[in-house]
Amino acid sequence: xxxxxxxxxxxxxxxxxxxxxxxxxxxxxxxxxxxxxxxxxxxxxxxxxxxxxxxxxxxxxxxxxxxxxxxxxxxxxxxxxxxxxxxxxxxxxxxxxxxxxxxxxxxxxxxxxxxxxxxxxxxxxxxxxxxxxxxxxxxxxxxxxxxxxxxxxxxxxxxxxxxxxxxxxxxxxxxxxxxxxxxxxxxxxxxxxxxxxxxxxxxxxxxxxxxxxxxxxxxxxxxx
Numbered sequence: 001x002x003x004x005x006x007x008x009x010x011x012x013x014x015x016x017x018x019x020x021x022x023x024x025x026x027x028x029x030x031x032x033x034x035x036x037x038x039x040x041x042x043x044x045x046x047x048x049x050x051x052x053x054x055x056x057x058x059x060x061x062x063x064x065x066x067x068x069x070x071x072x073x074x075x076x077x078x079x080x081x082x083x084x085x086x087x088x089x090x091x092x093x094x095x096x097x098x099x100x101x102x103x104x105x106x107x108x109x110x111x112x113x114x115x116x117x118x119x120x121x122x123x124x125x126x127x128x129x130x131x132x133x134x135x136x137x138x139x140x141x142x143x144x145x146x147x148x149x150x151x152x153x154x155x156x157x158x159x160x161x162x163x164x165x166x167x168x169x170x171x172x173x174x175x176x177x178x179x180x181x182x183x184x185x186x187x188x189x190x191x192x193x194x195x196x197x198x199x200x201x202x203x204x205x206x207x208x209x210x211x212x213x214x215x216x217x218x219x220x221x222x223x224x
Contacts, residue, residue: 009043009044009047011041012038012041012042012043012047012050012051013038013047013050015034015035015037015038015041015051015054016034016035016038016050016051016053016054016087018030018031018034019031019032019034019035019038019054019055019057019058020054020057020058020087020090022034023057023058023061023062024166024204025202025204025205025206025207026204026205026206026207026209026210027205027206028058028061028062028206031058031061031062032055032058032059032062035051035054035055035057035058035059036055038050038051038054038055039051039052039055049087050087052071052072053072053087053088053090053091054087055071056068056069056070056071056072056091056094056095056098057072057087057090057091057094059071059098060072060094060095060097060098060101061094063101065097065098065099065101065102066102068094068098069095069098069099069102072091072094072095072098073095086126089115089119089124089126089127089130090127090130092115092127092130092131093112093115093127093130093131093133093134094130095111096108096109096111096112096115096131096134097112097133097134097137099111100112100134100137100138100141101137101141105138105141105142108134108138109135109138112131112132112134112135112138113131113135115127115131116128116131116132116135119131125158125161125162126162126164128158128162129155129158129159129162129164129167130167132151132154132155132158132159133155133159133167133170133171135151135155136148136151136152136155136171136174136175137174139151140174140177140178143181145178145179145181145182148174148175148178149175149178151171152171152172152174152175152191155167155168155171156168156171156172159171165198165201165202166202166204166207168198169195169198169199169202169207169211170207172191172192172194172195172198173191173192173195173207173210173211173214175187175191176188176189176191176192176195176214176218177214179191180214180217180218180221185218185221185222188218189215189218189219189222192211192214192215192218195211195214196208196211196212196215199211
């Protein structure tokens with residue numbers, strides 16, 4: 001449907017949804033291609049909003065925070081106005097993570113905390129989980145292991161209730177990195193094992209490859 005049926009909205013929406021699913025699975029080059037197609041095929045104001053949010057989220061996920069923030073900033077949105085629309089609440093969290101990845105950790109943390117509180121007020125558990133994952137990433141980036149462990153526990157518990165296995169896996173993966181950085185290999189390996197148990201049923205090859213690479217690195221350090 002879409003390009004085959006000459007129905008531009010379906011083409012744009014399909015490309016945007018494909019972009020986000022590929023990004024979540026870790027297939028970032030495919031995600032970027034799909035998001036750019038979504039932007040190119042956007043015909044209405046709503047299409048352009050969704051496509052800008054999708055491309056911005058993919059760029060942040062692909063560690064290009066400057067371009068991601070620029071694209072997200074151009075979209076006329078925020079959760080107070082759009083509420084439970086997925087592209088808005090996921091875009092809100094992606095904006096905060098983009099600030100964190102771009103080195104604006106205090107600004108990103110404030111943004112994510114504000115989003116987390118707002119989503120909690122709305123009862124939007126999925127949006128809250130994505131904001132919490134960003135706060136975990138911020139704590140990890142500062143090297144605050146104690147704060148990171150707190151966010152791991154909170155994020156994984158909330159994500160389990162929301163049925164967001166991918167968020168749970170990402171949280172444990174970040175936790176393993178933090179433990180590795182402070183030399184706590186036993187905890188790092190336990191976190192990696194938790195990630196593997198979550199990732200395998202998802203079938204996300206790119207994420208599974210990251211987890212396996214981490215496991216090999218930890219095993220090598222254990223032997224040395």
